[in-house]
Amino acid sequence: MERLNWGLIGGGEGSQIGPAHRLGARIDGLFELAAGALDANPDAGRAYARTLGIAAARAYGDWREMLEGERNRPDRIDLVTVATPNHTHFEITRAFLAEGINVLCEKPMTMTVAEGEEIVRTAEGSGAICAVNYGYSGYSLVRHMRAMVARGDLGKIRLVMAEFAHGHHADAADADNPRVRWRYDPAQAGVSAVMADCGIHALHMASFVIGQSPEKLSADFASLVGDRVLEDDAMVNLRMSGGTTCRLWTSAVALGHQHGLRVQVFGEKGGLSWAQEQPNQLLWTPLGGRTEIIERGGPNLSPQADAASRVTVGHAEGMPLAFANLYTDLATAIAARRAGQAAPESWCPMAEDGLRSVAAVHAAAESARADGAWVDARPPMYR
Known part of the structure; x- marks a missing residue:
């Protein structure tokens, strides 16, 4: 090329x-x-x-x-x-x-x-x-999760749990730190802080893996540190386009969590769990069976996972290599x-994914202002 x-x-x-x-x-x-x-x-x-x-x-x-x-x-x-x-x-x-x-x-x-x-x-x-x-979404085993869901290994997907929770904004002394302050300023960050910054990644990850988009949601936002205008913690319940229930937690005050991106998928025939801080292992639990560790670069993975794997099994792959797969x-x-x-x-x-994510963030902010009322999470042009 x-x-x-x-x-x-x-x-x-x-x-x-x-x-x-x-x-x-x-x-x-x-x-x-x-x-x-x-x-x-x-x-x-x-x-x-x-x-x-x-x-x-x-x-x-x-x-x-x-x-x-x-x-x-x-x-x-x-x-x-x-x-x-x-x-x-x-x-x-x-x-x-x-x-x-x-x-x-x-x-x-x-x-x-x-x-x-x-x-x-x-x-x-x-x-x-x-x-x-x-x-x-460029990580090899994330793509393998999507492939497993798409080929029916898990059966009908009942529930997806997504979280992106870190503790790096938990110090009230950072109130005037410009690298932190702007994230909680509506003039610079918009309608949401941690949901738009981190939760949006967890939401896309859930959507990407199960191949469904958000249809409606109910959200609870909390500002837990100082006098922040925008939220530093959020819990969102979603109903996805294929009927799957999604639970999403995102936080900037979860001390002890470093990066904190994780997704779990539960279907009729099995469950999957992957954490971005341990990207080389995917946990697979078939119904009635023992939990297995699927290793990145190992045998019998999907073509999509093999194509996205760049170094030999046992060696760590990180964020830049995930980015490289998108490039x-x-x-x-x-x-x-x-x-x-x-x-x-x-x-x-693509842009449609970006639009659906932005619409869900705005819907979550709307729902939070209305004490968790269920609202339509779809962009108007896709309703």
């Missing part, structure tokens, strides 16, 4: 997510980092881009300059990753999609449901791919479109 030109917006020096994207995009040699607008400070962004090997002419001061500079280049970027603060995702993503440039947007895709619907329409109108970085999915889809061919089936999360 011909190497594709890749651009990055945000993810500059000191960024939490930037290194994972740079590693993920380049591990397989499918993308070359050709352009970047990496920092809110134009001079800092240009300087850091040069240290990453980006040519001076394509080390841009901001995303608008980048869009203008790439627009008419014969070697313009094939994919841009938007790794900027949440409130900027919509404007940047829409602008590049409208230009026909494929986008991988960090979550949440947008701040509002209306913006999310506009992104879906823009992508459909331009023919460009719009993907959303629910990167945990490989995108490279394959982009190459197929270039060749005028139908793209193979992809499990990369």
Whole structure:
């Protein structure tokens, strides 16, 4: 496959997510980092881009300059990753999609449901791919879970339990820490804090594994530290499109939890359990049988799990390699479109997934304000 030109917006020096994207995009040699607008400070962004090997002419001061500079280049970027603060995702993503440039947007895709619907329409109108970085869906054994559910190993899925609970915002002394404070400020974070930041990953994971989307939900939000306006803990009950019940817990005050992403699936014929901090093992308990440990890279896994596994059995695979699987999915889809061919089936999360997740976050905030009333979790355009 011909190497594709890749651009990055945000993810500059000191960024939490930037290194994972740079590693993920380049591990397989499918993308070359050709352009970047990496920092809110134009001079800092240009300087850091040069240290990453980006040519001076394509080390841009901001995303608008980048869009203008790439627009008419014969070697313009094939994919841009938007790794900027949440409130900027919509404007940047829409602008590049409208230009026909494929986008991988960090979550949440947008701040509002209306913006999310506009992104879906823009992508459909331009023919460009719009993907959303629910990167945990790239883990090999997560994909094996989905394959097991899809081929009927668990029978009808009765219940899915998803959680993303950490304790890194439990210290009230962090009230004025800018890295924490913005997450609980409605002007910067929107209608939700921990549900939009972490719970959205747990929700997508549940939806991805069982192949169902949220239809209605009931939520309880709590602000447990200091005088935070937005929630730092949430419990959400959901009814999914295939009839499955989903229980979701997300928290930023769960001391003792580090990353805390876990999903459990319970069906008529068996149950599965996977935790992101132990990504090489998947627990499988068949009805009437003993619990088995399925090892990543081991024998008799699904083709999807084998394709997403990159190092030999027994060695740890981490988040950048999960991201790499999404970038490989995108490279394959982009190459197929270039060749005028139908793209193979992809499990990369797309704009529709991003929209459904944003709609569920807004529905959860609405429900919490109404003391847990059940509300419709679907975006209006999919009702």
